[in-house]
Amino acid sequence: GDSVTQMEGPVTLSEEAFLTINCTYTATGYPSLFWYVQYPGEGLQLLLKATKADDKGSNKGFEATYRKETTSFHLEKGSVQVSDSAVYFCALTTSGTYKYIFGTGTRLKVLA
Amino acid sequence: DGGITQSPKYLFRKEGQNVTLSCEQNLNHDAMYWYRQDPGQGLRLIYYSQIVNDFQKGDIAEGYSVSREKKESFPLTVTSAQKNPTAFYLCASSMAEPSYEQYFGPGTRLTVT
Numbered sequence: 001g002d003s004v005t006q007m008e009g010p011v012t013l014s015e016e017a018f019l020t021i022n023c024t025y026t027a028t029g030y031p032s033l034f035w036y037v038q039y040p041g042e043g044l045q046l047l048l049k050a051t052k053a054d055d056k057g058s059n060k061g062f063e064a065t066y067r068k069e070t071t072s073f074h075l076e077k078g079s080v081q082v083s084d085s086a087v088y089f090c091a092l093t094t095s096g097t098y099k100y101i102f103g104t105g106t107r108l109k110v111l112a
Numbered sequence: 113d114g115g116i117t118q119s120p121k122y123l124f125r126k127e128g129q130n131v132t133l134s135c136e137q138n139l140n141h142d143a144m145y146w147y148r149q150d151p152g153q154g155l156r157l158i159y160y161s162q163i164v165n166d167f168q169k170g171d172i173a174e175g176y177s178v179s180r181e182k183k184e185s186f187p188l189t190v191t192s193a194q195k196n197p198t199a200f201y202l203c204a205s206s207m208a209e210p211s212y213e214q215y216f217g218p219g220t221r222l223t224v225t
Contacts, residue, residue, distance in 0.1 A: 032211040043116075043202055043216035044155075051211045089154065093211070098143050098162050099170075100206075100214055104154040 002027045006090050006103035013080055013110050021075040021106045023064075023090035031092040033057075033066055033073040038087045038105070047075075047088070080110045114139045116217035118203050123222045125197075133188045133220045135203035141215070142208035144186035148172060149200045149219075158201075161186055162208060190222065197224045 007022040025031065032051045036044040048057030053068035062077045073090060090103040116137045125131045137144065143162050147155040157170030161180040175194025180186055186205075190197045200221050204214040 034213055036216075041219070041221075043118075043218045044204075044214075045216070046213045049213055095211070098160055098206075098208075099157065100145075102155045 002029075002031070002092060002094060002101045004090050004092055004101050004103040006088075006106050009087075009105075009107040011106060011108050013108070015082055015110055015112055016079045017110075019075070019077040019080045019084075019108065021088055021090075021108070023073045023075065023103060025071050025073065025090075025092050025101075027071075027092060027094050029094035029096060031094045033064070034091040034093075034100075035062070035064055035073070035075050036089040036091060036102075038089065040086075044089060080108070082110045082112050084108060085110045116203060116205055116215055118201075118217035118220050120220060121218065123220055125222070125224050127224055128192045129224075130192060131190050131197075131222065131224075133190065133201055133203075133222070135186045135188065135217060136184055137186075137203075137205045137215070137217075138184060139205055139215060140183070141205035142183070143206045144180065145204040145206075145214065146170075146176070146178065146186070146188045147202045147204065149202060155202065158188065190224075197222060 034049045035047040048059045050057040050066035056065045087105045093100045119134045145160040146158040159178045161167035177189045203217040206214045
Protein backbone atom coordinates (compact mmCIF):
# COMPACT_ATOMS: atom_id res chain seq x y z
CA GLY A 1 0.00 0.00 0.00
CA ASP A 2 0.90 3.67 -0.11
CA SER A 3 3.31 4.93 2.53
CA VAL A 4 5.33 7.93 3.68
CA THR A 5 8.71 7.75 5.40
CA GLN A 6 10.17 10.69 7.28
CA MET A 7 13.48 11.12 9.00
CA GLU A 8 13.34 10.48 12.71
CA GLY A 9 13.70 13.31 15.12
CA PRO A 10 14.19 15.26 17.10
CA VAL A 11 16.13 17.59 14.88
CA THR A 12 17.88 20.23 16.97
CA LEU A 13 19.25 23.36 15.30
CA SER A 14 20.52 26.75 16.31
CA GLU A 15 18.59 29.81 15.19
CA GLU A 16 19.40 30.85 11.59
CA ALA A 17 20.63 27.36 10.66
CA PHE A 18 19.57 25.60 7.45
CA LEU A 19 16.84 23.00 7.80
CA THR A 20 16.20 19.85 5.80
CA ILE A 21 13.62 17.25 6.79
CA ASN A 22 13.61 14.27 4.47
CA CYS A 23 10.42 12.67 3.19
CA THR A 24 10.11 9.81 0.71
CA TYR A 25 6.98 8.06 -0.43
CA THR A 26 5.61 5.02 -2.22
CA ALA A 27 2.34 5.29 -4.08
CA THR A 28 0.55 3.18 -6.66
CA GLY A 29 -1.11 6.18 -8.25
CA TYR A 30 0.01 9.74 -8.89
CA PRO A 31 -0.06 11.38 -5.47
CA SER A 32 -0.48 14.92 -4.24
CA LEU A 33 2.05 15.73 -1.52
CA PHE A 34 1.73 17.89 1.58
CA TRP A 35 3.69 19.19 4.54
CA TYR A 36 1.77 19.96 7.73
CA VAL A 37 3.00 21.57 10.95
CA GLN A 38 1.69 20.88 14.46
CA TYR A 39 2.40 23.12 17.44
CA PRO A 40 2.05 21.66 20.95
CA GLY A 41 -1.52 20.85 21.91
CA GLU A 42 -2.94 21.99 18.57
CA GLY A 43 -4.25 20.49 15.35
CA LEU A 44 -2.28 20.25 12.13
CA GLN A 45 -1.93 23.23 9.80
CA LEU A 46 -1.12 22.95 6.13
CA LEU A 47 2.34 24.35 5.47
CA LEU A 48 2.65 23.72 1.72
CA LYS A 49 1.63 21.32 -1.01
CA ALA A 50 2.51 20.14 -4.53
CA THR A 51 0.22 18.27 -6.88
CA LYS A 52 2.48 17.27 -9.79
CA ALA A 53 6.07 16.41 -10.55
CA ASP A 54 8.61 19.27 -10.33
CA ASP A 55 6.10 21.53 -8.57
CA LYS A 56 7.62 23.53 -5.73
CA GLY A 57 5.42 24.33 -2.76
CA SER A 58 6.46 27.27 -0.59
CA ASN A 59 5.15 29.15 2.43
CA LYS A 60 6.67 31.20 5.29
CA GLY A 61 10.20 30.55 3.99
CA PHE A 62 9.69 26.78 3.78
CA GLU A 63 10.02 25.00 0.44
CA ALA A 64 9.62 21.48 -0.91
CA THR A 65 9.91 20.15 -4.46
CA TYR A 66 7.95 17.17 -5.79
CA ARG A 67 10.61 14.81 -7.17
CA LYS A 68 8.98 11.93 -8.99
CA GLU A 69 12.26 10.31 -10.05
CA THR A 70 13.41 9.97 -6.44
CA THR A 71 9.89 9.76 -4.91
CA SER A 72 10.83 12.51 -2.47
CA PHE A 73 9.38 15.72 -1.05
CA HIS A 74 12.04 17.08 1.29
CA LEU A 75 11.22 20.15 3.40
CA GLU A 76 13.81 22.96 3.52
CA LYS A 77 14.18 26.37 5.11
CA GLY A 78 17.18 28.61 4.75
CA SER A 79 17.16 30.17 8.21
CA VAL A 80 15.07 28.71 11.04
CA GLN A 81 13.68 30.66 13.96
CA VAL A 82 12.80 29.59 17.49
CA SER A 83 9.14 29.97 16.52
CA ASP A 84 9.58 27.17 13.93
CA SER A 85 9.89 24.63 16.74
CA ALA A 86 7.08 22.15 16.11
CA VAL A 87 6.35 18.71 14.68
CA TYR A 88 6.33 18.45 10.89
CA PHE A 89 4.33 15.82 9.01
CA CYS A 90 4.72 14.76 5.40
CA ALA A 91 1.56 13.36 3.80
CA LEU A 92 0.13 12.16 0.50
CA THR A 93 -3.17 11.35 -1.09
CA THR A 94 -3.87 9.75 -4.45
CA SER A 95 -6.64 10.24 -6.95
CA GLY A 96 -9.49 7.80 -6.52
CA THR A 97 -9.14 7.55 -2.76
CA TYR A 98 -10.23 9.76 0.09
CA LYS A 99 -7.48 8.52 2.38
CA TYR A 100 -4.52 10.63 3.36
CA ILE A 101 -1.33 8.85 4.39
CA PHE A 102 0.83 10.60 6.99
CA GLY A 103 4.42 10.08 8.03
CA THR A 104 5.21 9.64 11.71
CA GLY A 105 6.26 13.26 12.11
CA THR A 106 9.62 14.93 12.78
CA ARG A 107 10.06 17.10 15.84
CA LEU A 108 12.14 20.23 15.25
CA LYS A 109 13.72 22.13 18.14
CA VAL A 110 15.33 25.47 17.40
CA LEU A 111 17.58 26.93 20.08
CA ALA A 112 18.19 30.65 20.51
CA ASP B 113 -14.30 32.79 9.50
CA GLY B 114 -14.58 29.29 8.11
CA GLY B 115 -13.06 26.42 10.00
CA ILE B 116 -13.47 23.30 12.07
CA THR B 117 -14.44 23.31 15.71
CA GLN B 118 -13.99 20.46 18.13
CA SER B 119 -15.40 20.43 21.61
CA PRO B 120 -14.50 20.12 24.32
CA LYS B 121 -10.73 20.75 24.31
CA TYR B 122 -10.23 18.42 27.29
CA LEU B 123 -12.50 15.55 28.29
CA PHE B 124 -12.27 13.25 31.28
CA ARG B 125 -14.26 10.03 31.66
CA LYS B 126 -14.35 6.98 33.85
CA GLU B 127 -13.57 3.60 32.39
CA GLY B 128 -16.66 1.83 31.08
CA GLN B 129 -18.45 5.00 29.96
CA ASN B 130 -19.15 5.92 26.37
CA VAL B 131 -18.17 9.45 25.35
CA THR B 132 -18.98 11.50 22.26
CA LEU B 133 -16.58 14.00 20.72
CA SER B 134 -18.02 16.81 18.66
CA CYS B 135 -16.75 18.00 15.27
CA GLU B 136 -18.39 20.76 13.24
CA GLN B 137 -17.21 22.44 10.04
CA ASN B 138 -18.52 25.43 8.08
CA LEU B 139 -16.22 25.02 5.11
CA ASN B 140 -18.88 23.28 3.00
CA HIS B 141 -16.60 20.25 2.69
CA ASP B 142 -18.08 16.93 1.68
CA ALA B 143 -15.43 14.71 3.29
CA MET B 144 -14.72 14.47 7.03
CA TYR B 145 -12.25 12.37 9.01
CA TRP B 146 -11.35 11.29 12.52
CA TYR B 147 -7.78 10.55 13.55
CA ARG B 148 -6.19 9.39 16.76
CA GLN B 149 -2.76 10.64 17.81
CA ASP B 150 -0.75 9.10 20.62
CA PRO B 151 2.30 10.78 22.20
CA GLY B 152 5.25 10.89 19.82
CA GLN B 153 3.34 9.10 17.09
CA GLY B 154 1.73 9.96 13.81
CA LEU B 155 -1.94 10.04 12.92
CA ARG B 156 -4.04 6.91 12.66
CA LEU B 157 -7.32 7.02 10.76
CA ILE B 158 -10.40 5.92 12.72
CA TYR B 159 -13.31 6.67 10.35
CA TYR B 160 -13.97 8.83 7.34
CA SER B 161 -17.04 10.01 5.50
CA GLN B 162 -17.22 11.16 1.90
CA ILE B 163 -20.85 12.20 1.95
CA VAL B 164 -23.81 12.57 4.27
CA ASN B 165 -25.25 9.29 5.59
CA ASP B 166 -22.20 7.32 4.48
CA PHE B 167 -18.93 6.52 6.27
CA GLN B 168 -16.12 3.97 6.11
CA LYS B 169 -13.88 2.36 8.68
CA GLY B 170 -10.28 3.46 8.81
CA ASP B 171 -7.33 1.54 10.15
CA ILE B 172 -8.36 1.47 13.83
CA ALA B 173 -12.18 1.59 13.91
CA GLU B 174 -12.68 -1.04 16.61
CA GLY B 175 -14.27 0.46 19.72
CA TYR B 176 -15.40 3.63 17.92
CA SER B 177 -18.60 4.65 16.14
CA VAL B 178 -19.61 7.67 14.05
CA SER B 179 -22.63 9.22 12.36
CA ARG B 180 -22.97 11.68 9.50
CA GLU B 181 -26.53 12.99 9.52
CA LYS B 182 -25.56 16.50 8.46
CA LYS B 183 -22.85 17.75 6.11
CA GLU B 184 -21.46 20.01 8.83
CA SER B 185 -21.22 17.48 11.63
CA PHE B 186 -19.30 14.24 12.19
CA PRO B 187 -19.42 13.19 15.86
CA LEU B 188 -17.23 10.36 17.15
CA THR B 189 -18.30 8.07 20.00
CA VAL B 190 -15.60 6.31 21.94
CA THR B 191 -17.25 3.24 23.39
CA SER B 192 -16.34 1.18 26.43
CA ALA B 193 -15.08 -1.49 24.01
CA GLN B 194 -12.10 0.69 23.09
CA LYS B 195 -9.27 -0.77 25.17
CA ASN B 196 -6.96 2.25 25.28
CA PRO B 197 -9.12 5.34 24.69
CA THR B 198 -6.81 7.93 26.26
CA ALA B 199 -5.40 9.92 23.32
CA PHE B 200 -5.55 13.15 21.35
CA TYR B 201 -8.36 13.06 18.76
CA LEU B 202 -8.28 15.16 15.62
CA CYS B 203 -11.11 15.86 13.23
CA ALA B 204 -10.44 16.99 9.66
CA SER B 205 -12.35 17.85 6.51
CA SER B 206 -11.56 18.29 2.84
CA MET B 207 -13.06 18.96 -0.54
CA ALA B 208 -14.26 15.85 -2.35
CA GLU B 209 -11.20 15.87 -4.59
CA PRO B 210 -8.05 14.14 -3.38
CA SER B 211 -5.60 16.82 -4.55
CA TYR B 212 -7.04 19.19 -1.97
CA GLU B 213 -5.57 19.45 1.48
CA GLN B 214 -7.25 18.51 4.72
CA TYR B 215 -8.20 21.15 7.27
CA PHE B 216 -7.86 20.14 10.91
CA GLY B 217 -9.67 21.12 14.06
CA PRO B 218 -7.82 22.00 17.29
CA GLY B 219 -8.26 18.52 18.73
CA THR B 220 -9.81 16.98 21.85
CA ARG B 221 -7.63 15.39 24.49
CA LEU B 222 -9.53 12.50 26.06
CA THR B 223 -8.39 11.00 29.35
CA VAL B 224 -10.07 7.85 30.65
CA THR B 225 -9.26 6.65 34.16
